[in-house]
Structures are given as structure tokens and as C-alpha cells.
Amino acid sequence: MGWRSRGALLFLANGLIIASTIVFTMGFFRPMPPSSASKAPRDRRTFAQKAPFEKVVFLMIDALRSLIRSGAAIPFTVKTGSPSLTRACIKAMTVGSASMFLDVFHNADDGPGTPEPMDTWLVHLKAAERGSLLFYGDDTWVQLFPEVFDRGCPISPLFVPDIDSPDLNVSANAMMELQRDDWSALVLHFPGIDHVGHMGGADSEFMALKQGQMDAIIRETYEALETEAHLDSTLFVVGGDHGMDRWGGHGGASDPEVSAAMMFISPHFKSLNRSYESPAVPTAGTFDYYTVMQQVDIVPTMAGLLGVPIPSASIGVFIPQLLDLWRDSKDQVNLVLENLEHLRALSCESDTGMAACEIDLDWHNVPHESLNERSLGELSLMSKELQSKLKDATAGNMQVPLLHYGIAIAVIALLLAGITCKSTPPLSKNFMVLNLFQLGHGLTLLFPFLVEKEHLFWFWGSTVWMGWVIFTTGRSSYMLGLGNCSTLLLHILSQRWNIHDQEAAEKVYSMQSLFDRRPLCLWFLIAVTLLHTSYTFAVHRRRNVTRDAREKPLLVFAHRAVLLAVLLFKFASAARAGPGLIHRAPEWLQGIILEQLPLTQMAQLIFVTIIGTAANVGHLPAVELPALLEVLNLYLFMQTIPGNIPLLLIYRIQLEWIVSSAANLSAFQVCFSIVLFTHSAFFAFGNANTIAALRYTEGFNGLQAHHWLLSPVHTFCSNYAGPIWWSGNGLRLLVATRQGEHTGRSDFCEHLGLRTVFVAYGLVGAMGACYLLREEAVVWTVMAPKFLYTVLWTVPFHLLFNMAMPIVLWVGGRC
Structure with missing residues (x-):
């Protein structure tokens, strides 16, 4: 076989490698079904008689770990899903849906076009017509919800070296908006701490200074809630979208990456007569300083505190520590039952993958007086069980036939690349070494x-x-x-x-x-x-x-x-x-x-x-x-x-x-x-x-x-x-x-053919492992990131640096 024929086969093999990667990726990272990803708002009544708050200041500090704060606040340690990326975390805090690894591909930008409308507590608050919805900070919010906010100043957070300008812009606008009385939600997202982490790690010399700036903003906002009459019925929520590891990275499932602080703040909380310690060391896990809550639990909690319906795709559970804000026990019961009924209804959706409704509830004939603190706890436990099942059902949804096609195309590419290589004939020493090595890696x-x-x-x-x-x-x-x-x-x-x-x-x-x-x-x-x-x-x-x-x-x-x-x-x-x-x-x-x-x-x-x-x-x-x-x-x-x-x-x-x-x-x-x-x-x-x-x-x-x-x-x-x-x-x-x-x-073509064989073999091994482990819990926390790196090795690195760069250097160097 001449070098021209080998080159043509090699070109075809690399084309099939790209095709197999695309096909398998489409099947592996299939979007979640509509009922668990995004849905138009639907009319649902709220059982609680009176919501304790009319407005909300929702302040997000990007990459905030579980830090100790003081004031009239109820603190929590929030656990995010995986991947612990800004986009996925914002959806968890507003839509209430489980994180999906597909968000990795969209974290920087949604791309062209308008994203599909999503049902969020922000949408319901806007429908209540209590005032405008404002936003300042990370423009991921505007990319996700382009029609929600009435005014604001979204800024791109992607230029990591700038650790100060975005935060100064957000804080200046926030202080100005706190003086106005025409809004019902003020959402603020500060990216500075995340930038500091990416630049110098969690122990960066700038981290303490940046945290001090955030402290000052929180203090000024709380003082406004105490002094401004039009903010008397305003809830102040402070938290992080995700954490960071020692090196400032995030996106995985390690404890530092998925742990962040979350506080619900209001001068009215003082009437609950609660006090919280400020522990210098975690009480349980590495960053568990306070009661642990799931990030999706923010959604039904915000809906209850603001008196709006729970978003249709939410799998969150109302935070029980906040039930005491309702003095009437009937209101507490109604909140818990509404949450449980919502989860039960969601579990009955055919496209969630759950076979049937898990429970059959009929509380309309249940006397509220018979529901005490213990029974409320039991209902909350039932909600948690449903949440766990829904999370597993909606975390990801693969299209298995596409996985089969992707693997088959990759195998064909491997065989074609192998044909071009003269140094690895069947049963030769090189052939045995190649297969034993790649099979060992695949195992x-x-x-x-x-x-x-x-x-x-x-x-x-x-x-x-x-x-x-x-x-x-x-x-x-x-x-x-x-x-x-x-x-x-x-x-x-x-x-x-x-x-x-x-x-x-x-x-x-x-x-x-x-x-x-x-x-x-x-x-x-x-x-x-x-x-x-x-x-x-x-x-x-x-x-x-x-x-x-x-x-x-x-x-x-x-x-x-x-x-x-x-x-x-x-x-x-x-x-x-x-x-x-x-x-x-x-x-x-x-x-x-x-x-x-x-x-x-x-x-x-x-x-x-x-x-x-x-x-x-x-x-x-x-x-x-x-x-x-x-x-x-x-x-x-x-x-x-x-x-x-x-x-x-x-x-x-x-x-x-x-x-x-x-x-x-x-x-x-x-x-x-x-x-x-x-x-x-x-x-x-x-x-x-x-x-x-x-x-x-x-x-x-x-x-x-x-x-x-x-x-x-x-x-x-x-x-x-x-x-x-x-x-x-x-x-x-x-x-x-x-x-x-x-x-x-001929020698150079042999070299390129061998490089292609190794890449195709590695691709087949990664695809096979993801396919065999597709039903395991680790598929999204371990195998999905591994396959993402395999895609990077296979497409950009292989095409640019295994193939294109050697050709350019070979031709330019006349070697």
C-alpha cells in the first residue's frame, strides 16, 4: 500500500474518530426531559395564609466557602450538586432542578439564540406584580433568564485577571437601588472571590481583603434593612453558588468545591430568640460549620417565604428551620404538605423515568390539629426520600442507541488506522504490546x-x-x-x-x-x-x-x-x-x-x-x-x-x-x-x-x-x-x-498512523467504560469528567498537535 492510499485511509479514520465522538457525546450528555429541566410556569395556589416577606435581596458571592458571619441571620452550609459550576448552581437556586453535566458545555455562554423559558421563583415573583426585578453582576443570570429582569447591569465574569472592577460596579449599583422603592427583587452576583481563587488559590494574599469587602457590603445592606422603612418586609439572602478547592478550582464533587455558606437574614429574625455560635472549626465534614442543606432546597423555601408557587421542576424540600416564621401551625402544615404534594406530582410525570407515583396523598380530610412537630418531621423525611429518587431520575438521561453507534464508529476508525500501520501486523510483538497496554488502561x-x-x-x-x-x-x-x-x-x-x-x-x-x-x-x-x-x-x-x-x-x-x-x-x-x-x-x-x-x-x-x-x-x-x-x-x-x-x-x-x-x-x-x-x-x-x-x-x-x-x-x-x-x-x-x-x-505516514491508533484505542476504552458504568452513581461525578477530558485529547489535541502540528513542522523543517 502506497503512502497516498495510507494517507487517504488515515484521513478517513480521523474523520470517523470525530464522528464517533460527536455521536457518543450526544447520547451520553443528553439533556434532561422537559419536566425536570425547564417548563413554563403553571398556575398553582399557595396554601400558606400569609408570607412573611414581600421583597428579597438575593446576594451571591461567587465561589464562597462556608464562612462564619454574625447578625440577625439563620446560617446554613449549602451543598451544591456536581458539576459545581456557576451556571448549574444558579439553576439549582432558581429552578430547583438537579445539576446535569451538560451544563459544563454551556457554563461560559448559552450560545446563539434565546434559551427556553424556565419556571423559577423569580418568574412567579414578577407575575405577582409587586415591583421590578433588578440584577447586577455575573451575566450568566441574564443568559439563563433573558426576559425576567427589568433593569440592571450584567457584566461578563470571564476575564479572570480583573478581581475588583466587577465587584465595585455591583456594589455601587446595589447601594443606589436600596434607596429606591420600585422593586421586589434585587439580585446581586459578585465574581471577585472566584477570580481571586482562580488567580492565586484559596490562600491567595488577596482573599482576606476580598472577603473583607464582601463583609462590608453585607453589613451596609443589613443596615439599610434596619433603617429604611420601605425595606421593612425585605428578606436578605446571602450565599455562595459553589466553593473552591485549595488551588481555587471548582466543578467537581470534592467537599471544598460543593460546600458554600448560605444565610437568611432579617431584623425580624431576632424575634425568634435564636442564637448561633461561630465555630472556628467544622462541626462535621470539612466545611460543615452549620446545618447542612441541599442547594435545590432554596427554591421551595424562597417560594414559601415570598408567598409564590413552587416552580414546576423543583425537587427541593422546604428548610424546616424556617417554619417558625409562621406562628400558625396550620400555615406550617400547609407549607410542608404543598411541598410534598409537588414532589409527588413531579414523580408521576412519565418522562422522569419513575415507574409510578411513589405515594398517594390525601390530606384534605386530615385534621391539621393532629399534625404535631413529630409528624411534620415525618412529612419532611418523606419529602427528602422523594427528592432523592427524583434527583437520581433527573440527573441525566442517556440515549443508549447513540452510545452503541458511537462505539461502533470508533471501532471502525481504530481498524482503519490499524490497516495503515505496517509496524503492528497481527500477532507481532508490537501488536501484542499495543493491545496489552491499551487493554490494561481500559480495564x-x-x-x-x-x-x-x-x-x-x-x-x-x-x-x-x-x-x-x-x-x-x-x-x-x-x-x-x-x-x-x-x-x-x-x-x-x-x-x-x-x-x-x-x-x-x-x-x-x-x-x-x-x-x-x-x-x-x-x-x-x-x-x-x-x-x-x-x-x-x-x-x-x-x-x-x-x-x-x-x-x-x-x-x-x-x-x-x-x-x-x-x-x-x-x-x-x-x-x-x-x-x-x-x-x-x-x-x-x-x-x-x-x-x-x-x-x-x-x-x-x-x-x-x-x-x-x-x-x-x-x-x-x-x-x-x-x-x-x-x-x-x-x-x-x-x-x-x-x-x-x-x-x-x-x-x-x-x-x-x-x-x-x-x-x-x-x-x-x-x-x-x-x-x-x-x-x-x-x-x-x-x-x-x-x-x-x-x-x-x-x-x-x-x-x-x-x-x-x-x-x-x-x-x-x-x-x-x-x-x-x-x-x-x-x-x-x-x-x-x-x-x-x-x-x-512513508515513515512519517507510519508515525501519524500509530498516533491515530493510540488515540482511537483510548477513545474506545473510555466509551466502553462510560457505557458499562452508565447505571452507576459515579457516572456523573467521575466518568463524565473523564470522558470530557477524553474528548479534549481526541479532538483538539489529537487533530491540532498529534496531526496538524507534526505535519507543519515536518514540511517546514524538511525532516
């Missing part, structure tokens, strides 16, 4: 606890492989050289670079924890990494200059200038995120770094210079692959967080050693090496199979606002900087196996 995906610790599979696999290469390609079969041992030890060290045990983050040793205590050591290693890159580029340029081509010293100078600018940019960015880094520097120098350096313009200049350098290198008459790769490394330095930049030096040392031994490696072994080191680098950089591991800090380099294309591209390259480095620089192994000869089209 680990069937165990959720191994999915959460997938890094161990790739760490151990790459370490064993390096050991095998050392023993089979070393100069002596009896003694290991110092260089071989050093390379293996550096690889093991790279695996300890970041913490992977989120449950015991404080107890696990990592290089990052060392750098947190000794930041100068980190910046010394960063400087060494950049100096080594500069030296390597200069060496490659001298080697590539022929007798007919004159060397261009300005090109080497430009490369070094960019490296110096990158070092200055990374240091200044880190100092602004953590001013403690330069607290010992002279004040004039701190002022320059923290205030005067135009980082956005500097990043833009660096990117333009990188593009210009790449263009000049590509047009040189003696260009080769290593020079192009050194230009790629400049961009990767920009998109790598400072703590991970020294890893690229370790990878360079590993690569140089493997290149020196690559003459004895086959095409399959070269591809296998790249696959192992690519995935190992992904986890060594601190990534994991959870949404909370995504980093956003470097996604805005050179941008003054969120950009629909550049921000996602920068963010993706930041999180996949290690794999991108190995995918590009690993091509040097392919060149080295030809012992200095130019790699032919």
Missing part, C-alpha cells in the same frame, strides 16, 4: 477510584518504559551510566512536582510545596531553563548554516530578547498575583513591577515577536526541525505557569538522552515513547480528571478582556503545555531513528 477505567488516580498508570508506565530503554540501548549491559540513572531519577522527580492527592494535600510532599517556601529557588530554575533554551537555539542555528547561507545573528538575538521578556513577564505577573514575592525589594522597584509594567502590551509584543521569529526561521534556506521547535517552546513558556516551567528543562534532558539512544528504536517504539511521555506530562503538570484542575490564569495573556477564540485557545494550551511540548519535540525521535537521514513520507 483501569472500569474502576472509578483508579480513574481519579489515572496519573499513577501513566507515571508507572513511563518509568518502566524508560527503564527498559536504559537496559536495552545502554552502552553496557552490566553497568548503568551516571547519565542514565540521572535521567530516570529526573523523570521520577517530575512525577512529584505537583500534588495529586486532593484529599491529603497538606500531607503530600511535592516540589511545588518546596517552591512555596523558597520562591527564589523556583526563579533560579526558571532562569536556568530559559538560558539553556537560548544556548540550544544558538547551537542549532550554527549547525544549520551552510556554506551558501549566511548566519543571521539578529535571529539569535531576537530569540534571546524574547526569552528575557518572557522571564520578566512571568515574574511580574506572579508578583501581581502574590505581592509577597517581592516584599523585600526596594519600594521603587515594587512600584515598577506591580503598577507600571504594561503586562498586556508586553505579552502582545512577545506573541508578535514569536510569530515573526517563526516566519524568519521558516524562510531560512537551511532550516531544520530543532530550530522550529525552539520557537514553539517560546510560546509554551508563555502559557506555562511559573511553577511548571522547570519541568520543561527536565523533559529536554530526557529527550536529549532518548535521542542519543533512538537509533535502536523502531517506529512503534518511538510513537509509544511519545504517547507515554505526553500523558505523563499532562498529569505531572498538576492536571487531573476533574474540572477543578483546569487553570485559567494564563488564558488571558495579552488580552484586556475575554475573547471568544483566543481565551479558550490560550487556556487549552496552558493546561496542555506539557503534552504539546512532547508532541512537537518528540518528532526529533522520529528523525533520530533514521540516523541523520531525512524521514521519508
Whole structure:
């Protein structure tokens, strides 16, 4: 089979990989049925005689953990669903529906068009015509409910580096609106704490200051409720949409991510004669400071407190601690019974997947006097049981036939890609290694606890492989050289670079924890990494200059200038995120770094210079692959967080050693090496199979606002900087196996075919695991995030960096 025919089959195989991913994703992340996702409001009477409040100030603090507050408040620790993302949490607090993983795809924006109207307590409050509905803050609310709010100022929260402007805008408008009397709901959403977390983690130097700002806003709002007559019947609700882990991430199901504070505040609560302690340590779980409530329970509680019907898709249960606001026991009973009847009616909907109504209630003939505190508790327990069943029934709904089609198409793609590979004939040694390795990886995906610790599979696999290469390609079969041992030890060290045990983050040793205590050591290693890159580029340029081509010293100078600018940019960015880094520097120098350096313009200049350098290198008459790769490394330095930049030096040392031994490696072994080191680098950089591991800090380099294309591209390259480095620089192994000869089209086609085989095999394994575990509870908390990462590996990474980038570098470098 010629290289043209192989190329055509390879093109078809990659097309089928994309098609299978789309088909399986459509079946796996199928939207919830209408009865549990969104419904038009329906007329339902409210049983309670009199609601205690006419208005509400609903204040959301993005990414608020369970913090201790004081005042006339009833505090709770609220538990969100998974994924713990802003969009899903807002729907839980307004619609009352269970979280679904599909919200991950829509968290940034709903996309074009108008979203389907959803039944919320906000809609019912607007229908009551008590006044306008106002909103200020995170524009996710306006995207979800475009026709609900009468006035306000929605702002985009996607530009993470801005930690102050959005909050100042919201607070200024809030204080102004509190003086007016023409509204019934004032919704405020402050994104500042979330931005601080994403920039510097939960322990950021700016976190205490930002929390102090939120304290001041809450205090001023409460004082307005006490002093302004038109706010006398106003309920003040304060809480977080979700929590955050130690590194500022969220989206998963860990306790820090799903725990947030929630308080119902009003001067009228003082009449209940309740007092709450302010515990310094949690009473139960890691962040359980007060009574635990589910986030969806906010919806029926808000409906009862404001005297409006419960939204039709709500699976929440009225919070029993607030029943004492109604003095008449009949009103308390009616609230509980209405909630229970609503849940029973929802369970009877055919598209919820529940076979029949769980209970048959007829309380119209039940004397309210016979219902005491104990029976109210029993009714609440019945409501909780129904809630649990409804949550399971509506959390997600797969379309199994599409799963079958997706898996079948992926298998066909795998077979077509396998046909193009000459180095893996059936029953050969390479064929056996390929299948045993991929089957082993697929089996680990069937165990959720191994999915959460997938890094161990790739760490151990790459370490064993390096050991095998050392023993089979070393100069002596009896003694290991110092260089071989050093390379293996550096690889093991790279695996300890970041913490992977989120449950015991404080107890696990990592290089990052060392750098947190000794930041100068980190910046010394960063400087060494950049100096080594500069030296390597200069060496490659001298080697590539022929007798007919004159060397261009300005090109080497430009490369070094960019490296110096990158070092200055990374240091200044880190100092602004953590001013403690330069607290010992002279004040004039701190002022320059923290205030005067135009980082956005500097990043833009660096990117333009990188593009210009790449263009000049590509047009040189003696260009080769290593020079192009050194230009790629400049961009990767920009998109790598400072703590991970020294890893690229370790990878360079590993690569140089493997290149020196690559003459004895086959095409399959070269591809296998790249696959192992690519995935190992992904986890060594601190990534994991959870949404909370995504980093956003470097996604805005050179941008003054969120950009629909550049921000996602920068963010993706930041999180996949290690794999991108190995995918590009690993091509040097392919060149080295030809012992200095130019790699032919057939050899290069073989390499691309093997890369496609590994990707298709991994896709089939992930699909199979998700299909087999589709009925398990972990499918949405563990397997859904894993499959999302598989999609990222399969589509953007594979197409751009496994296929397109090697082709560009191969053609440009004429290797």
C-alpha cells in the first residue's frame, strides 16, 4: 500500500474518530426531559395564609466557602450538586432542578439564540406584580433568564485577571437601588472571590481583603434593612453558588468545591430568640460549620417565604428551620404538605423515568390539629426520600442507541488506522504490546477510584518504559551510566512536582510545596531553563548554516530578547498575583513591577515577536526541525505557569538522552515513547480528571478582556503545555531513528498512523467504560469528567498537535 492510499485511509479514520465522538457525546450528555429541566410556569395556589416577606435581596458571592458571619441571620452550609459550576448552581437556586453535566458545555455562554423559558421563583415573583426585578453582576443570570429582569447591569465574569472592577460596579449599583422603592427583587452576583481563587488559590494574599469587602457590603445592606422603612418586609439572602478547592478550582464533587455558606437574614429574625455560635472549626465534614442543606432546597423555601408557587421542576424540600416564621401551625402544615404534594406530582410525570407515583396523598380530610412537630418531621423525611429518587431520575438521561453507534464508529476508525500501520501486523510483538497496554488502561477505567488516580498508570508506565530503554540501548549491559540513572531519577522527580492527592494535600510532599517556601529557588530554575533554551537555539542555528547561507545573528538575538521578556513577564505577573514575592525589594522597584509594567502590551509584543521569529526561521534556506521547535517552546513558556516551567528543562534532558539512544528504536517504539511521555506530562503538570484542575490564569495573556477564540485557545494550551511540548519535540525521535537521514513520507505516514491508533484505542476504552458504568452513581461525578477530558485529547489535541502540528513542522523543517 502506497503512502497516498495510507494517507487517504488515515484521513478517513480521523474523520470517523470525530464522528464517533460527536455521536457518543450526544447520547451520553443528553439533556434532561422537559419536566425536570425547564417548563413554563403553571398556575398553582399557595396554601400558606400569609408570607412573611414581600421583597428579597438575593446576594451571591461567587465561589464562597462556608464562612462564619454574625447578625440577625439563620446560617446554613449549602451543598451544591456536581458539576459545581456557576451556571448549574444558579439553576439549582432558581429552578430547583438537579445539576446535569451538560451544563459544563454551556457554563461560559448559552450560545446563539434565546434559551427556553424556565419556571423559577423569580418568574412567579414578577407575575405577582409587586415591583421590578433588578440584577447586577455575573451575566450568566441574564443568559439563563433573558426576559425576567427589568433593569440592571450584567457584566461578563470571564476575564479572570480583573478581581475588583466587577465587584465595585455591583456594589455601587446595589447601594443606589436600596434607596429606591420600585422593586421586589434585587439580585446581586459578585465574581471577585472566584477570580481571586482562580488567580492565586484559596490562600491567595488577596482573599482576606476580598472577603473583607464582601463583609462590608453585607453589613451596609443589613443596615439599610434596619433603617429604611420601605425595606421593612425585605428578606436578605446571602450565599455562595459553589466553593473552591485549595488551588481555587471548582466543578467537581470534592467537599471544598460543593460546600458554600448560605444565610437568611432579617431584623425580624431576632424575634425568634435564636442564637448561633461561630465555630472556628467544622462541626462535621470539612466545611460543615452549620446545618447542612441541599442547594435545590432554596427554591421551595424562597417560594414559601415570598408567598409564590413552587416552580414546576423543583425537587427541593422546604428548610424546616424556617417554619417558625409562621406562628400558625396550620400555615406550617400547609407549607410542608404543598411541598410534598409537588414532589409527588413531579414523580408521576412519565418522562422522569419513575415507574409510578411513589405515594398517594390525601390530606384534605386530615385534621391539621393532629399534625404535631413529630409528624411534620415525618412529612419532611418523606419529602427528602422523594427528592432523592427524583434527583437520581433527573440527573441525566442517556440515549443508549447513540452510545452503541458511537462505539461502533470508533471501532471502525481504530481498524482503519490499524490497516495503515505496517509496524503492528497481527500477532507481532508490537501488536501484542499495543493491545496489552491499551487493554490494561481500559480495564483501569472500569474502576472509578483508579480513574481519579489515572496519573499513577501513566507515571508507572513511563518509568518502566524508560527503564527498559536504559537496559536495552545502554552502552553496557552490566553497568548503568551516571547519565542514565540521572535521567530516570529526573523523570521520577517530575512525577512529584505537583500534588495529586486532593484529599491529603497538606500531607503530600511535592516540589511545588518546596517552591512555596523558597520562591527564589523556583526563579533560579526558571532562569536556568530559559538560558539553556537560548544556548540550544544558538547551537542549532550554527549547525544549520551552510556554506551558501549566511548566519543571521539578529535571529539569535531576537530569540534571546524574547526569552528575557518572557522571564520578566512571568515574574511580574506572579508578583501581581502574590505581592509577597517581592516584599523585600526596594519600594521603587515594587512600584515598577506591580503598577507600571504594561503586562498586556508586553505579552502582545512577545506573541508578535514569536510569530515573526517563526516566519524568519521558516524562510531560512537551511532550516531544520530543532530550530522550529525552539520557537514553539517560546510560546509554551508563555502559557506555562511559573511553577511548571522547570519541568520543561527536565523533559529536554530526557529527550536529549532518548535521542542519543533512538537509533535502536523502531517506529512503534518511538510513537509509544511519545504517547507515554505526553500523558505523563499532562498529569505531572498538576492536571487531573476533574474540572477543578483546569487553570485559567494564563488564558488571558495579552488580552484586556475575554475573547471568544483566543481565551479558550490560550487556556487549552496552558493546561496542555506539557503534552504539546512532547508532541512537537518528540518528532526529533522520529528523525533520530533514521540516523541523520531525512524521514521519508512513508515513515512519517507510519508515525501519524500509530498516533491515530493510540488515540482511537483510548477513545474506545473510555466509551466502553462510560457505557458499562452508565447505571452507576459515579457516572456523573467521575466518568463524565473523564470522558470530557477524553474528548479534549481526541479532538483538539489529537487533530491540532498529534496531526496538524507534526505535519507543519515536518514540511517546514524538511525532516
